[in-house]
Amino acid sequence: MLWYNAWLETRWRFLIGLALLLCSVVATVLLYPQLLKLIPLAPTNGSGELAQKIRESVELLRQYRGYVWSKWFGDNLLKMATLFAILLGTGGVLSGRAAMFTLSMPISRSRLLGIRAATGLAELFILVFIPSLFIPLLSPAIRQSYGVGTVLIHSACVFVVAAAFFGMTLLLSTIFSDVWRPLLIALAIAVVIGIHDEIFYRQPYTVFRVMSGESYFRGGQMPWGGLLLSAIVSAVMYYGAVAKLARRDF
Amino acid sequence: MAERLIVEAADLRKTYDGVEALRGLNLQVPAGSICGFLGRNGAGKTTTIKILLGMARPTSGIARVFGLAPDSPKTSVEIRRRTGFVSEEKELYGYMTVEELIRFTAAFFPQWRADLQQRYLRNFDLPPNRKAKLLSRGMRTKLALLLALCRGAELLLLDEPTSGLDPAMADEILQVLVAHVADGETTVFFSSHQIAEIEQIADRVAIIDRGRAVLSGALDELRANFRRIQLVFDGDAPKTSFRSAGVERVQRSGRVLTVFSSKGAEQIIEEARAMNPVSVDAGPVSLKEIFLETVTAEE
Numbered sequence: 162m163l164w165y166n167a168w169l170e171t172r173w174r175f176l177i178g179l180a181l182l183l184c185s186v187v188a189t190v191l192l193y194p195q196l197l198k199l200i201p202l203a204p205t206n207g208s209g210e211l212a213q214k215i216r217e218s219v220e221l222l223r224q225y226r227g228y229v230w231s232k233w234f235g236d237n238l239l240k241m242a243t244l245f246a247i248l249l250g251t252g253g254v255l256s257g258r259a260a261m262f263t264l265s266m267p268i269s270r271s272r273l274l275g276i277r278a279a280t281g282l283a284e285l286f287i288l289v290f291i292p293s294l295f296i297p298l299l300s301p302a303i304r305q306s307y308g309v310g311t312v313l314i315h316s317a318c319v320f321v322v323a324a325a326f327f328g329m330t331l332l333l334s335t336i337f338s339d340v341w342r343p344l345l346i347a348l349a350i351a352v353v354i355g356i357h358d359e360i361f362y363r364q365p366y367t368v369f370r371v372m373s374g375e376s377y378f379r380g381g382q383m384p385w386g387g388l389l390l391s392a393i394v395s396a397v398m399y400y401g402a403v404a405k406l407a408r409r410d411f
Numbered sequence: 412m413a414e415r416l417i418v419e420a421a422d423l424r425k426t427y428d429g430v431e432a433l434r435g436l437n438l439q440v441p442a443g444s445i446c447g448f449l450g451r452n453g454a455g456k457t458t459t460i461k462i463l464l465g466m467a468r469p470t471s472g473i474a475r476v477f478g479l480a481p482d483s484p485k486t487s488v489e490i491r492r493r494t495g496f497v498s499e500e501k502e503l504y505g506y507m508t509v510e511e512l513i514r515f516t517a518a519f520f521p522q523w524r525a526d527l528q529q530r531y532l533r534n535f536d537l538p539p540n541r542k543a544k545l546l547s548r549g550m551r552t553k554l555a556l557l558l559a560l561c562r563g564a565e566l567l568l569l570d571e572p573t574s575g576l577d578p579a580m581a582d583e584i585l586q587v588l589v590a591h592v593a594d595g596e597t598t599v600f601f602s603s604h605q606i607a608e609i610e611q612i613a614d615r616v617a618i619i620d621r622g623r624a625v626l627s628g629a630l631d632e633l634r635a636n637f638r639r640i641q642l643v644f645d646g647d648a649p650k651t652s653f654r655s656a657g658v659e660r661v662q663r664s665g666r667v668l669t670v671f672s673s674k675g676a677e678q679i680i681e682e683a684r685a686m687n688p689v690s691v692d693a694g695p696v697s698l699k700e701i702f703l704e705t706v707t708a709e710e
Contacts, residue, residue: 162518169506258502262555264466266519267492269484407484410427410467 163273167280171249175284178245182292185237190299193228225305227378229296234315235373242289243372246323247347249281250330251340260411270406278331278399285327289320318374318388325391326351328398335405414441416475417566417598418463423472425458425622432458434622435472440600440615445592447609447630448602449702450619456602457499459619460570463600464496476566492520495559499570501551505544509537509554513561522563531557531587549580556584560591569601573608581605585612606699616698618705625705626673630698637696637704638676642668642688649686655679659704671696671704 203219206212221227263273293316300307326347333343358367365376371387418440425433433455440446450456461467462474465487477493479486503512513532517523532539535553537546546554552572559567572588573581589612592599603609609616610630617627626633636657642648648668653661657674668688672679676693683691696704 162515166504166507166515169504258500259504260502261466261496261498261500262503265464265491265494265496265498266516267488268519269488271484408468411461 163268163276164280167277170252171281171284174245174248174252175288178241178248178284178288179291182238182241182288183295185241186233186292186295187299189229189233189237190296190303190305193225193305194303196222196228225300225307226311229307230315230373230375230378233293233296234319234378235369235375238289238293238316238319239369239372242285242319242323243326243351244348245288246285246327247330247344247351249284250327250347251334251344264411271403274331274335274399274403274406278328278402281327281331282324285323286320289323290316293319314377314383315374318377318384319372321388321395322368322372322391325394325398328395328402332398332402332405335402335409416440417442417477418446418600419473419475420459420463421473423459423462423474424470425455425462425467426470431622433462433469433472436619436622437624438617438627440598440617442598443596444615445588445599445613446601446615446617447613448600448617448619449604449606449609450602451604451706454619455622456604456619457570458622460496460568460600460602463568464491464494493565495562495564495567497552497555497559497567497569497572499574501548501555503543503551503555503558505542508540508542509546510539512543512554512558513539516558517561520562520564524561524563527591528557528561531560534587548575549577552576552580552584556587560587565597567597567599567601569599571602571604573603573605581608588612606702610698618702620706626701633701634695634698636674636676637701638672638679638693639696639700640670640672640676640679640683640691640693642670642683642686643690643692644668644686644688651686653679653682655682660707 200219200222203215204212207215218231221231290313293312294309296312297307297309329350330343330347333346337343354368358369361367364370366384366387368387370376371384371391374384376382376384416439418438420436420438423433423436423438424431436455436459438459448456448459458467462469463476463481465481465484468482474481476490479490481487481490504515507515513528517525517528531537531553535550535557537550537554537557543551543554552575556572559569567588569588573584576584585608588599588601591597601613614630615628616630616633618625644666646666648663648666650663651661651668653670655675655678657672657676658670658679659673660671662669662671670679670683680691680693
């Protein structure tokens with residue numbers, strides 16, 4: 162029943178996320194032919210860093226594989242997964258008005274948190290993988306193809322890093338008793354990381370580069386170091402949340 | 412034979428951000444009793460109940476429920492398995508229907524009383540398909556009580572169970588409690604600042620003030636022991652102090668000297684007669700007077 166309760170508490174966030182991501186993936190795939198027609202209009206002759214970036218982007222878009230990676234795994238899914246990882250991590254296990262009722266049940270706080278975390282991660286997993294799997298499914302409709310294996314690898318990268326954002330928000334939710342502070346702090350941290358990644362975009366292992374699986378896209382190399390670090394961060398955040406919740410007074 | 416204690420607290424202290432909520436609380440609730448936990452708002456009643464259920468950890472001191480420590484995660488789960496609880500706010504999962512909440516709660520308690528569930532659903536007239544957030548406060552209280560009573564619990568911890576209810580509904584809730592306890596071996600520990608409802612259903616009382624138990628015991632014994640002794644003199648009442656034990660307070664007002672005693676009224680009366688008053692009159696006191704006297708004495 163705790164699983165059911167965790168599902169009821171998070172279902173709207175999850176369902177809204179799923180609907181948005183499904184719409185987004187369908188649009189991403191079906192708009193590719195229109196985008197191809199616009200590519201010749203792109204200004205690629207200039208000099209300087211901006212022109213260089215434009216040329217790189219245009220080159221990516223010329224190939225369907227590059228387009229899917231840059232628009233979906235490197236942009237839409239990456240941003241939405243980060244956002245919904247944070248949203249699913251908020252609300253905490255015992256931050257609602259019915260916390261006293263939950264706490265009166267014969268169940269340990271660590272188990273409560275474990276079930277809440279597992280439910281959130283399962284929802285996040287579905288949010289990342291299911292819409293992404295629509296890419297190989299829809300691609301034939303625009304006379305393109307995309308490998309399921311590639312989808313799974315990129316989705317796994319997105320999921321592992323998004324899980325760290327989820328863990329961070331879960332920890333913040335056990336520290337603060339309200340919903341808004343964990344949400345705003347986690348979003349602020351994500352924005353700061355995003356700005357950092359934009360500024361230092363030449364560095365090979367920024368957070369969102371690992372998340373998009375860029376090294377796999379460009380050279381077939383999995384970003385194992387980044388993924389391992391993200392998994393460790395997730396685990397530390399989770400155990401931090403368990404420890405904090407165990408000590409917390411209600 | 413010594414009474415089996417279901418709830419015990421010794422020198423229990425709790426500090427929140429430098430504010431002392433409990434300041435050395437001592438408490439004993441014997442098995443099978445209905446113990447009213449009486450105190451003013453902010454006296455420490457809710458904090459005590461939270462500590463007994465493991466929702467808050469004591470700063471120092473000892474708390475035991477069924478002889479188990481509520482501040483240990485493992486034994487705290489065992490305590491909650493054997494305890495029914497109703498919080499002051501009666502907040503439930505608003506997104507669940509009455510039926511879902513019953514199913515949710517029943518899943519945690521192997522000794523769930525399906526017979527009582529049916530009875531209370533009928534008696535309380537609870538709509539099974541209505542979401543908890545759409546229930547009135549009275550209905551929510553009834554549902555919270557149903558969820559606590561049907562657990563097959565040995566102990567009911569009720570935090571202000573009738574707060575916010577009209578007198579008729581409060582009375583209905585109290586009657587249900589009495590009937591429920593009469594059916595079995597349940598111990599009830601309920602907090603309240605309503606003296607009348609404690610007098611109505613409790614057989615024991617513990618009065619808490621500013622984080623300390625200032626008085627506790629069987630209600631009948633307290634009523635039997637506490638006395639107001641009034642001495643009337645010819646002239647102004649003398650300024651005097653009593654040697655006898657049990658004198659809680661002495662009040663002078665013109666020709667009248669009022670002694671409030673907690674025990675040994677006969678000895679006090681004997682001592683008073685030596686002062687040659689015109690008249691000596693000893694009478695019983697109500698729980699309200701006992702409460703006010705003990706709380707005022709603390710001030």
